[in-house]
Amino acid sequence: ICTADQAARRASRCFQSNLRILRKRTCSSWSEHIRTEKPDIVMIDSIQTMNFTDLNSSPGSVTQVRECTNAIMRCSKSLDIPAILVGHVNKDGAIAGPKVLEHIVDAVLYFEGDRQMTYRILRAVKTAMAPQTRLAYSIWGSGLRQIENPSQAMLSGRPTNASGTCVTAVMEGTRPLLAEIQGLATTSGFGTPRRMSTGFDYARMALIFGRSGKACRFLFFPILDAYLNVVGGLRIDEPAVDLAVAMALVSSLKDTPIRDDTVVFGEIGLAGELRSVSHIESRVSEAYRLGFTRCVLPYHSMKSIDSKRFSGVELIGVHNVREAFDACVQ
Numbered sequence: 563i564c565t566a567d568q569a570a571r572r573a574s575r576c577f578q579s580n581l582r583i584l585r586k587r588t589c590s591s592w593s594e595h596i597r598t599e600k601p602d603i604v605m606i607d608s609i610q611t612m613n614f615t616d617l618n619s620s621p622g623s624v625t626q627v628r629e630c631t632n633a634i635m636r637c638s639k640s641l642d643i644p645a646i647l648v649g650h651v652n653k654d655g656a657i658a659g660p661k662v663l664e665h666i667v668d669a670v671l672y673f674e675g676d677r678q679m680t681y682r683i684l685r686a687v688k689t690a691m692a693p694q695t696r697l698a699y700s701i702w703g704s705g706l707r708q709i710e711n712p713s714q715a716m717l718s719g720r721p722t723n724a725s726g727t728c729v730t731a732v733m734e735g736t737r738p739l740l741a742e743i744q745g746l747a748t749t750s751g752f753g754t755p756r757r758m759s760t761g762f763d764y765a766r767m768a769l770i771f772g773r774s775g776k777a778c779r780f781l782f783f784p785i786l787d788a789y790l791n792v793v794g795g796l797r798i799d800e801p802a803v804d805l806a807v808a809m810a811l812v813s814s815l816k817d818t819p820i821r822d823d824t825v826v827f828g829e830i831g832l833a834g835e836l837r838s839v840s841h842i843e844s845r846v847s848e849a850y851r852l853g854f855t856r857c858v859l860p861y862h863s864m865k866s867i868d869s870k871r872f873s874g875v876e877l878i879g880v881h882n883v884r885e886a887f888d889a890c891v892q
Contacts, residue, residue, distance in 0.1 A: 587621070589614050589630045593637045604638060607648040609663065624662060631666045664688060674797075681715070681795060682706070686735065713740040713852055716794040722822050726814030728890075729854070730806030730827050731845035732798055738841065738848035740825065742793040743803065745810030747771075750787045761792030763799060767807060773830055774808040774883050783815070801829040802839040805858070808883050809890055820890040821856065825849040828860040834882050836860035842867045850875045858889050 569583055584595055589612050596604055606612065610622040612630040619625045631647065638645040649663060651672075664670050670688040709715050720742055721727060728743050743762075750756065759767045767790050775783025788811060792798055805828035813820050820826075827845055829837040839845075842863050849857055850872055861879035869877055880886040 587611050587613060589633050593633055596634075596637050596643065597641065600641060601643065604634070604643060604645040605648065606634065606645070608650055609634075609647040610650050628662050628666070631663055635666060681709070681712075683734075683796070713738075713848060716741055716796070717852070720793075723819050725817045725819045726810055728806045728810040728813065728820050729825050729849075730803050731825055731849055732800050732803060732827075733841050733844065738844045740848060740852060740854075741796055741798065741803075743806045743810045744791045744793060745807065745814050746789040747783070747786050747811050747815040750785060755785055756787045756789075758788075759790045761795070761797050762790055762803070762807065766804070769832075770804055770807050770830055771811060773832065773834060774812055776834065786815070801837075802827045802845075804828065804830040805836060805860075805883070805886055809858075809887060812883070812887050813890075818891050823854055824856040824858060824890050825854045826858045826886065826890060828858075828863070828880075828886070830883065836862075836880060836882060836886070838863045838866070843871070846872055846875055846877070858886055 570581065582599070582601070584592065586592065592604075592606065592612070609627060609631060613621040613626050614629050614633075617625055617629065634645055634647065637643075647663070647667065668689075669686060672683075672685045672687060674683050674685060717729065717740055720729070726745050726747075728745075730741055730743055732739050732741055757764065757768055757771070767788070771788050772784055790807060790810070806826045808830060809820055809826050825845075827839060829839055831837050838860050842859065843866075846857050846859075846867065855874060856876045856878065858878045858880060861881050864877060864879040867877065878889045880889055
């Protein structure tokens with residue numbers, strides 16, 4: 563929580579504009595000022611602190627949030643003034659309190675990212691006027707600056723001819739993005755092997771780790787320590803990343819680098835087979851735009867892509883994890 567002077571000083575550093583701050587929590591006061599001042603844009607931080615004096619419930623309750631949001635929405639739409647409502651988030655990253663807020667507004671945006679990283683992601687989980695997508699921003703001394711080529715920024719500094727690293731193509735909404743997956747499989751120093759995952763689901767990593775060991779006939783694979791990291795502070799939950807995770811772990815175990823010109827994506831089934839993924843052409847197009855000339859993907863996805871459009875890219879369809887690793891290193 564900051565004072566009005568602190569907010570004004572920070573606003574002057576980030577952008578030049580005529581900014582007015584209203585330090586009131588009653589919804590009627592906000593509606594009255596909006597109709598009187600008619601600003602270009604309205605921002606309320608946060609909607610959980612707003613209240614109607616006629617209601618007996620406390621701020622942040624279902625009734626208060628619903629009535630305050632409806633009042634601000636009616637006022638802003640009648641005057642054709644955009645309004646941005648800031649909501650608190652819980653430890654899981656979701657909007658805290660009642661979900662009724664998400665049903666009333668036209669768009670829900672999440673501004674997320676690791677505190678230690680210089681990149682932030684603006685993610686749209688609900689949009690009534692446009693397709694869902696994500697935009698990447700970088701933090702500078704003068705504020706935020708949009709990254710025009712987030713894939714290149716995420717891959718900057720990637721080591722060459724190094725084992726345990728693999729590049730994959732993920733879909734962030736409707737936008738393809740290349741990400742680097744780093745894995746480390748090593749001998750355990752304890753009786754029980756350790757598993758650690760950053761930016762990827764822990765349970766899914768354990769499943770892929772066990773399935774990869776059986777597919778490649780590494781019977782000792784499950785007793786090793788396994789560490790996984792998604793470079794750049796990204797959090798990926800797409801099944802298409804499964805194959806890249808397996809390739810990074812197997813590459814680390816065998817100390818065999820995956821070719822630097824190769825992009826890998828595909829979903830791994832419990833039987834060891836590779837399942838088809840969506841948006842194949844978008845993923846291949848993004849990889850080709852950044853100079854990658856080889857794509858290892860599930861064999862069943864080959865029929866959903868026109869190879870003539872990507873004459874400069876070698877498309878390699880594989881059936882299982884073992885074939886995928888052989889294709890990545892040859």
